[in-house]
Amino acid sequence: MTEAREPLLQLRSLGVRFGRDGRELRPVDGVDLELRERECLGVVGESGSGKTQLLLALLGLSPPGARLSGSIRYRGEELVAAPRARLEAIRGRRIAIVFQDPLGALNPFLTIGTQLTEGARRHLGLGRRAARARAAALLATVQIDAPAERLRSYPHELSGGMRQRVLIAMALMCDPEILLLDEPTTALDVTVQAQVLELLRGLRERSGVASVFVTHDLGALASMADRIAVMYAGRLIELAPAAALYAAPLHPYTAGLLRSLPRLDVPPPARLPSIPGQPPDLAGLPAGCAFAPRCPLAHERCGTVPALRAVAGARALACHFTGTATQVDAAWSPP
Amino acid sequence: MLRFLLRRLLIAVPTLLVIATLAFMLLHLTPGGPFDSDKVLVPQIQHAIEARYHLDEPVWRQYARYLGELARGDFGPSFQYRNTSVNELIAQGLPVDATIGAVAMLLALALGCTAGFIAATRPGSWRDRLPMGVAMLGISLPVFVTAPLLILVFAMRLHWLPAGDWVAGSWRHVLLPAVALALPYTAYIARIVRSAAIDALAQPYIRGARAKGLPPRLVVLRHALRPTLMPLVSFLGPALAGVLTGSIVVEQVFGLPGIGHLFVTGALNRDYTVVTGITVLYGALIIGLNLLVDLCYAWLDPRVRARA
Amino acid sequence: MSGATAGPADGPWRRCARRLRARPGAVAAAALLALIAAAAVLVPMLSPFDFATPSWTEIFRAPALRGGHLFGTDSLGRDLLVRVMWGCRISLLVGIAASLISVVIGAAWGAVAGFVGGRVDGTLMRIVDVLYTVPFIPFVIVLEVLFGRHFLMVFIAIGAVSWLDIARIVRGQTLSIREHEYIDAARALGVRTGAMIWRHVLPNLGGLVAVYATLAIPGIILFEALLSFLGLGVHAPLASLGSLVAEGANEMQANPYLLVIPATFLAAIILCLNRLGDALRDALDPRHEQGRHD
Numbered sequence: 001m002t003e004a005r006e007p008l009l010q011l012r013s014l015g016v017r018f019g020r021d022g023r024e025l026r027p028v029d030g031v032d033l034e035l036r037e038r039e040c041l042g043v044v045g046e047s048g049s050g051k052t053q054l055l056l057a058l059l060g061l062s063p064p065g066a067r068l069s070g071s072i073r074y075r076g077e078e079l080v081a082a083p084r085a086r087l088e089a090i091r092g093r094r095i096a097i098v099f100q101d102p103l104g105a106l107n108p109f110l111t112i113g114t115q116l117t118e119g120a121r122r123h124l125g126l127g128r129r130a131a132r133a134r135a136a137a138l139l140a141t142v143q144i145d146a147p148a149e150r151l152r153s154y155p156h157e158l159s160g161g162m163r164q165r166v167l168i169a170m171a172l173m174c175d176p177e178i179l180l181l182d183e184p185t186t187a188l189d190v191t192v193q194a195q196v197l198e199l200l201r202g203l204r205e206r207s208g209v210a211s212v213f214v215t216h217d218l219g220a221l222a223s224m225a226d227r228i229a230v231m232y233a234g235r236l237i238e239l240a241p242a243a244a245l246y247a248a249p250l251h252p253y254t255a256g257l258l259r260s261l262p263r264l265d266v267p268p269p270a271r272l273p274s275i276p277g278q279p280p281d282l283a284g285l286p287a288g289c290a291f292a293p294r295c296p297l298a299h300e301r302c303g304t305v306p307a308l309r310a311v312a313g314a315r316a317l318a319c320h321f322t323g324t325a326t327q328v329d330a331a332w333s334p335p
Numbered sequence: 336m337l338r339f340l341l342r343r344l345l346i347a348v349p350t351l352l353v354i355a356t357l358a359f360m361l362l363h364l365t366p367g368g369p370f371d372s373d374k375v376l377v378p379q380i381q382h383a384i385e386a387r388y389h390l391d392e393p394v395w396r397q398y399a400r401y402l403g404e405l406a407r408g409d410f411g412p413s414f415q416y417r418n419t420s421v422n423e424l425i426a427q428g429l430p431v432d433a434t435i436g437a438v439a440m441l442l443a444l445a446l447g448c449t450a451g452f453i454a455a456t457r458p459g460s461w462r463d464r465l466p467m468g469v470a471m472l473g474i475s476l477p478v479f480v481t482a483p484l485l486i487l488v489f490a491m492r493l494h495w496l497p498a499g500d501w502v503a504g505s506w507r508h509v510l511l512p513a514v515a516l517a518l519p520y521t522a523y524i525a526r527i528v529r530s531a532a533i534d535a536l537a538q539p540y541i542r543g544a545r546a547k548g549l550p551p552r553l554v555v556l557r558h559a560l561r562p563t564l565m566p567l568v569s570f571l572g573p574a575l576a577g578v579l580t581g582s583i584v585v586e587q588v589f590g591l592p593g594i595g596h597l598f599v600t601g602a603l604n605r606d607y608t609v610v611t612g613i614t615v616l617y618g619a620l621i622i623g624l625n626l627l628v629d630l631c632y633a634w635l636d637p638r639v640r641a642r643a
Numbered sequence: 644m645s646g647a648t649a650g651p652a653d654g655p656w657r658r659c660a661r662r663l664r665a666r667p668g669a670v671a672a673a674a675l676l677a678l679i680a681a682a683a684v685l686v687p688m689l690s691p692f693d694f695a696t697p698s699w700t701e702i703f704r705a706p707a708l709r710g711g712h713l714f715g716t717d718s719l720g721r722d723l724l725v726r727v728m729w730g731c732r733i734s735l736l737v738g739i740a741a742s743l744i745s746v747v748i749g750a751a752w753g754a755v756a757g758f759v760g761g762r763v764d765g766t767l768m769r770i771v772d773v774l775y776t777v778p779f780i781p782f783v784i785v786l787e788v789l790f791g792r793h794f795l796m797v798f799i800a801i802g803a804v805s806w807l808d809i810a811r812i813v814r815g816q817t818l819s820i821r822e823h824e825y826i827d828a829a830r831a832l833g834v835r836t837g838a839m840i841w842r843h844v845l846p847n848l849g850g851l852v853a854v855y856a857t858l859a860i861p862g863i864i865l866f867e868a869l870l871s872f873l874g875l876g877v878h879a880p881l882a883s884l885g886s887l888v889a890e891g892a893n894e895m896q897a898n899p900y901l902l903v904i905p906a907t908f909l910a911a912i913i914l915c916l917n918r919l920g921d922a923l924r925d926a927l928d929p930r931h932e933q934g935r936h937d
Contacts, residue, residue, distance in 0.1 A: 088548045090548065096546075096547075104539035104540065104543075105540055107543075110557070118544075156637070156638050361785055471921075477868060479868070480906045484903075484906065
């Protein structure tokens with residue numbers, strides 16, 4: 001049971017649109033979400049589900065040509081269309097992001113030290129030496145050896161796993177309240193993934209930072225997330241406490257995703273189940289529920305978009321089917 | 336880094352040798368000698384002159400002598416201007432070209448970089464199209480067209496500036512030639528900077544920098560500047576060489592005593608030493624500037640340093 | 644699975660033509676160029692005046708709509724319109740011909756170097772590197788001065804110097820083509836190196852080479868104009884736009900039209916070619932999709 005805590009972030013009908021009427025793309029379409037203090041919110045979805053655009057919108061970093069609608073409130077302050085100076089004050093300082101591709105997110109021309117310290121020097125007014133000391137301390141926290149010497153290295157001199165850890169350290173430099181993680185483990189080898197996840201867990205326990213963890217990998221969230229939001233074609237389709245989601249998914253898509261994960265506790269099936277069809281093309285969405293073309297429970301009423309409704313157990317669901325989790329799971333089993 | 340430098344210098348020497356040899360061969364293998372003028376000379380005087388300039392020696396010996404003198408930095412005596420060495424002629428002419436070239440390049444860099452950067456911040460807008468349209472014009476108009484036009488307007492019609500000649504120390508005589516020379520370079524630089532800046536600003540690490548809450552000016556100056564400079568630097572190497580050794584056209588149109596003019600008259604009059612001397616000088620300049628460009632690259636981009 | 648010929652060959656060309664047509668600037672440039680070329684061919688044929696015959700009664704006539712000399716006459720009474728048209732002819736001719744020469748030499752050089760690789764590649768490209776360092780303007784001037792001023796010399800001199808860039812680019816492109824699987828397939832079938840270069844490598848270079856050939860033309864025209872300006876290009880009484888500008892510059896104080904008119908034509912030709920070349924390069928670049936932005 002969750003205590004009622006003041007939400008850090010409140011998203012109401014958040015929408016991100018590109019293009020003109022007629023040829024419009026909506027990577028984020030009417031999303032309602034909350035992030036509470038000290039909470040880790042997982043956001044799951046396939047590529048093209050709008051997860052990254054969601055994070056970018058939170059920081060006001062949507063690509064040029066993007067139009068935002070709805071509301072993003074950070075501690076009650078409205079961020080959509082906030083003045084640039086205000087957004088710059090928040091970025092890195094209160095809300096920090098760890099991008100997906102460590103090689104891309106780091107400037108190859110500058111040292112790690114410069115890139116680590118520039119945020120803190122700007123936001124916290126730290127002098128050069130103080131900032132570098134802090135950076136070295138954080139590098140140690142993310143388990144990078146010889147942190148002081150590493151400050152003088154260039155990105156190309158580090159391995160992929162180290163670079164990702166540098167990005168995490170970089171995000172933590174100003175002690176933000178909210179950490180946004182955009183697929184932090186996707187670009188890494190499996191063993192390194194485990195290490196980074198372990199690292200993130202430890203950080204969370206120690207500093208109590210709230211985080212939004214975006215990924216397509218449900219397995220990664222298992223030990224991390226308090227609550228998990230599932231996105232499909234830019235819409236939020238299911239929201240539940242993590243344990244409940246894994247045990248009893250209510251949306252056919254979530255159920256399908258979970259079934260496709262290989263498990264250790266049962267012998268592997270002859271063929272790994274997968275969801276039939278292709279991920280949705282944002283430019284050609286069907287009129288009603290976006291998942292209907294691939295859904296085993298599709299029905300006539302799926303011609304209208306299902307609204308997000310509250311379900312017992314602090315859950316939310318956007319689906320016309322009103323049966324139990326068992327029924328949903330059964331729908332996927334071969335006849 | 337040092338090894339990199341040494342390796343490049345090592346390659347430079349044979350390259351220079353090839354250039355010098357080519358220049359030597361070209362002149363000696365063509366019909367006509369330096370003293371085939373309309374005056375018919377008494378045989379003894381002819382022999383004396385030839386002996387003085389070592390033209391009576393077998394070619395291979397002239398070549399060896401030539402290389403030896405080059406190694407000492409001596410370009411030899413001029414055949415046209417008796418009693419003057421090529422070194423002296425170059426020493427007189429080079430400062431003219433160097434001054435005008437330097438001023439021209441500074442103008443081109445200042446204007447070109449500014450225009451290019453401004454254009455890159457809003458691609459597709461009039462802030463972009465207008466300077467780039469003008470730049471297209473700048474590339475299309477050759478110097479031998481713009482120089483006379485500039486003289487026509489500013490010297491002959493408006494009488495603001497002198498129409499030519501060279502008066503040492505007078506900035507008014509430098510301005511018009513420098514502007515004429517600068518125009519095409521300004522255009523090239525603007526185009527290069529624009530395209531490089533657009534590429535640099537599209538990089539993912541720019542978004543990363545903004546995500547840290549850095550203001551736009553800092554993002555551009557610290558994160559986008561170096562990658563933008565790289566293509567500019569590789570353009571500047573050969574461009575500087577061309578500008579410094581003097582645009583032959585600018586010298587001709589403005590009546591300037593630079594080495595470009597020296598070169599053409601030398602070629603016309605078969606003045607071997609002048610031609611080979613200036614060719615070798617130019618070649619050395621290009622090699623030197625290319626080396627400088629590579630050093631700049633290594634200084635700017637740590638990945639290049641790692642590979643070197 | 645489509646055969647080796649139906650791959651890169653037609654798709655890009657059709658796309659390219661479509662993109663080119665969509666850009667009004669490029670279309671206008673092409674139209675203007677065609678107009679100038681047509682005039683260059685037709686006007687001297689139709690005009691009663693000849694580019695070489697002097698007329699002492701007609702010297703320095705200003706341009707006028709009536710009186711026969713649309714662009715006026717020069718210091719020898721020759722009709723400027725005809726001379727300018729001849730100048731355009733020569734510029735365009737030299738530009739295209741010399742561009743073709745350098746493309747042929749450069750593409751062959753680069754394709755062989757890139758495809759054969761190893762020592763051959765190293766040697767060929769080292770030669771290119773050294774030749775790059777040779778200052779070519781003085782070099783060509785020397786060639787011109789020493790070997791005489793045959794019109795052919797101009798072609799050869801210019802074309803022989805401009806192939807270096809194309810050689811490098813073609814080599815780079817060939818290197819990447821070589822990695823494609825159909826090359827391995829051909830080799831497995833026992834096709835000989837020469838035939839492979841001819842049949843597989845060269846056709847795939849087509850687009851790239853077309854772009855660079857077009858982009859090289861303005862530079863070549865300018866260079867020829869420069870040589871003519873310096874008195875090293877065409878023989879009098881033949882007129883190149885460069886020599887006309889030189890003549891005009893001499894007379895500009897009293898008769899500025901003698902400078903301005905040939906200068907305008909030269910600038911127009913170069914501008915149009917640059918515009919077209921840029922548009923062509925953008926059109927053939929697979930990254931340049933207009934309209935779709937995410």
